[in-house]
Amino acid sequence: MADPRQVIPFSPRASGAKPAEITLDKLSLKRRGLGLLNGLSLSLPAEGVTAIVGPNGAGKSLALRVIAGLTDADSGRIALPHAMRGRIGLVFQRPILLRRSARANLIHALKLARIPRSERVARTIELLALCGLTEKSDRPARHLSGGEQQRLAIVRALAANPLLLMLDEPTAHLDPQSTHAIETLILRIAAQGAKVILVTHDIGQVDRLADDVAFLHQGKAHELTAKSQFLSRPNSPAARAYLDGKLLL
Amino acid sequence: MPTLADSFMTALGLISSADPDLLEIVGLSLRVSLTAVLIATLVGLPLGAGLAVFRFRGRGALVVLVNALMGLPPVVVGLMVYLVFSASGPLGVFGLLYTPTAMIIAQSILVAPIITALTRSTISDLLGEYDDTLRVLGANRWDVVGTLLWDARFSLATALLAGLGRALAEVGAVMLVGGNIDHVTRVMTTAIALETSRGALPMALGLGMILLALTLILNAVVIALRSRLEAYAHG
Numbered sequence: 001m002a003d004p005r006q007v008i009p010f011s012p013r014a015s016g017a018k019p020a021e022i023t024l025d026k027l028s029l030k031r032r033g034l035g036l037l038n039g040l041s042l043s044l045p046a047e048g049v050t051a052i053v054g055p056n057g058a059g060k061s062l063a064l065r066v067i068a069g070l071t072d073a074d075s076g077r078i079a080l081p082h083a084m085r086g087r088i089g090l091v092f093q094r095p096i097l098l099r100r101s102a103r104a105n106l107i108h109a110l111k112l113a114r115i116p117r118s119e120r121v122a123r124t125i126e127l128l129a130l131c132g133l134t135e136k137s138d139r140p141a142r143h144l145s146g147g148e149q150q151r152l153a154i155v156r157a158l159a160a161n162p163l164l165l166m167l168d169e170p171t172a173h174l175d176p177q178s179t180h181a182i183e184t185l186i187l188r189i190a191a192q193g194a195k196v197i198l199v200t201h202d203i204g205q206v207d208r209l210a211d212d213v214a215f216l217h218q219g220k221a222h223e224l225t226a227k228s229q230f231l232s233r234p235n236s237p238a239a240r241a242y243l244d245g246k247l248l249l
Numbered sequence: 250m251p252t253l254a255d256s257f258m259t260a261l262g263l264i265s266s267a268d269p270d271l272l273e274i275v276g277l278s279l280r281v282s283l284t285a286v287l288i289a290t291l292v293g294l295p296l297g298a299g300l301a302v303f304r305f306r307g308r309g310a311l312v313v314l315v316n317a318l319m320g321l322p323p324v325v326v327g328l329m330v331y332l333v334f335s336a337s338g339p340l341g342v343f344g345l346l347y348t349p350t351a352m353i354i355a356q357s358i359l360v361a362p363i364i365t366a367l368t369r370s371t372i373s374d375l376l377g378e379y380d381d382t383l384r385v386l387g388a389n390r391w392d393v394v395g396t397l398l399w400d401a402r403f404s405l406a407t408a409l410l411a412g413l414g415r416a417l418a419e420v421g422a423v424m425l426v427g428g429n430i431d432h433v434t435r436v437m438t439t440a441i442a443l444e445t446s447r448g449a450l451p452m453a454l455g456l457g458m459i460l461l462a463l464t465l466i467l468n469a470v471v472i473a474l475r476s477r478l479e480a481y482a483h484g
Contacts, residue, residue: 068385089385096382099400108396112386160387 022046022084022164022195027066027076029219036062037073038219044212046081046163049186049196051210051227053203055248058216060199064090064166067197080164084195089162093169095153097141102133102152105141106159113160123159131155131185147178154185165189166197171205183209203243207231215239217248259451260458271452275459278436281349281423282416285356286364289412293361294405297368298394301376312369318362323355327425330355334426347428352436355422360412367408372397375404403475410471414464 022044029037037059044050052060065071067078068090080088098105106124115123128134131151136144141152150170157165167186171179186209190196200206206213206227213230215222215238222236234240242248263271300312332338334346334354345351375397383393398405420438427434429443437456444453 065381070381070384086387092381096378098379098396109386112383112388112392112396114387156386 021079022067022081022197023077023079024063024067024221025077025079027063027073027078029062029066029071029073036219037066037076040076040216040219040221042214042221042224044195044197044214044224046084046195047193048211049190049198049209050212050214050224051206052197052199052214052216053201053206053242054216054222055242057218059219060216061093061168063216064168064197064199067164068166084163087160087163089157089160089165091150091153091157091165091167091170093172095149097144097149097152097156100141101138102141102144103128103137105152106156109156109159115159127155127158130158130188132181145178147174147181150174150178150182151185154182154189158189162194164195164197166199168199169201170198171200171202179205203231215242217242253450256450256454260455263451263455264459268455271455271459273432274435274437274440274456275463277349277434278417278438278460279463281352281436282356282413282419285353285360285416286409286413288353288357289360289364290409292357293364293408293412294368294398295394296361297365297370297408298372298398300365300369301372302390302394302397315362315366315369319366321359321362323359323419323421324425326355326358327422330358330422330426346426347430347434349427349434351426352423352434355426356416356419359419359422360416363415364408364412367411368405371401371404371408375401403478406471406475410468413467417460417464 022042024040024042024044027037027040028035040059040063052063054060062071066073067080068088070090098108100108103124106127107120110120110123111117124137125134128137131148131154133144133148133152136148141149144152154165154167154170170186171182174182183205186196186198190209196209198205198209210227212224212226214224215230215234215236217238222238223230223234225235229235230239231243234243238248297315300308300315330351331346333340334343334351335341336346345354372394376393379397379400380393383396388396418438420442423429423434423436424439424442427436427439429435429439435443437460441453441456441460444450444456
């Protein structure tokens with residue numbers, strides 16, 4: 001089998017990954033007596049773009065952290081397709097870029113992903129092209145605009161060829177042009193076979209990007225449905241209230 | 250008895266004429282202190298970063314100890330090194346007492362806790378910012394140490410400066426283990442103490458001015474370099 005790292009610019013499916021489900025089973029997490037995840041259960045398809053929506057405090061970002069292994073749930077389990085294990089990328093709402101140039105950020109991410117040194121320069125060039133930052137590759141990453149930093153953070157997450165890429169409100173506070181550039185990038189990543197889970201408050205973005213939508217409220221999943229159904233006839237009263245602009249307390 | 254102004258003018262004359270004795274003392278001071286800081290850096294940077302990144306039993310006590318050692322009295326360090334390297338001491342066989350090597354060892358012991366503690370503090374702060382990002386990028390703890398040390402390099406320059414300041418200004422320990430022997434172990438601080446005690450104020454003043462100037466220049470260079478590079482890298 002070809003080394004998936006040699007596929008340009010990244011190719012999660014080249015490893016022979018089979019579609020399967022990402023299962024969150026009764027995840028619970030309490031902090032200071034407060035239930036942050038309260039038996040969260042979801043079965044997400046291993047392909048396409050799933051948007052996770054819900055009010056603040058619903059547990060969306062925390063669910064991503066638990067899936068990524070950054071936070072341990074008190075109970076419950078996560079089942080991932082075998083090939084997906086260890087090949088998970090997570091991009092935070094406010095990306096932390098290293099105090100280096102854009103290029104050096106990518107090279108370091110490739111090093112951390114154990115990509116052989118001989119491949120790193122070529123891969124960096126590919127990733128810079130993918131995020132449209134080739135011309136700015138030598139600039140300090142923290143001198144880039146917010147949108148450019150987020151694009152850089154997204155392609156940095158591709159360094160390890162993730163089969164699952166999770167994005168936590170990647171376009172929050174960005175202008176329409178930057179949002180468009182990031183959405184285009186997300187669609188390209190999904191088109192190459194990576195599963196994308198996107199946390200967002202932007203229903204327009206759900207419409208533009210998602211295949212299906214999970215609605216979370218108070219640490220629980222209230223529904224997981226196809227985008228078209230979610231946007232027109234959501235199943236759960238909470239999701240209907242959310243889409244109607246009512247305050248969910 | 251010369252006036253202060255007379256002494257000052259004579260001191261300037263010594264400096265401007267590049268007095269050989271003066272240069273020898275300055276050269277030895279720099280050699281001893283820079284070598285001590287280099288050794289302390291090799292110990293303090295990884296140790297400080299390790300204390301910040303790794304979690305292990307006794308870590309808290311070690312942090313308290315390192316912080317406490319920052320205030321280590323130089324004469325106590327000098328006495329310990331003296332006892333260790335004295336003829337009847339455990340390492341007396343090496344004959345290092347009253348040599349620049351003993352002075353370097355004493356200064357390294359004094360400077361290492363400063364660099365270790367400041368490194369730990371700097372790296373801890375940066376770890377809070379970077380930890381999640383590095384973990385999702387697949388970094389193990391050793392990767393984290395390396396990444397943080399590199400990205401904190403400008404801040405760590407301040408820690409090294411603090412260590413160098415301590416080394417250059419130190420007198421008690423080097424006096425004890427070096428013996429202030431002319432042309433062998435006489436450094437700026439011990440020479441200033443000696444020359445002042447015997448009333449040779451021009452030489453003492455000249456050395457004092459050079460010591461001050463060196464400290465100022467080193468700080469200015471590092472701070473200027475740091476601001477420039479930091480502005481470039483941090484955004």
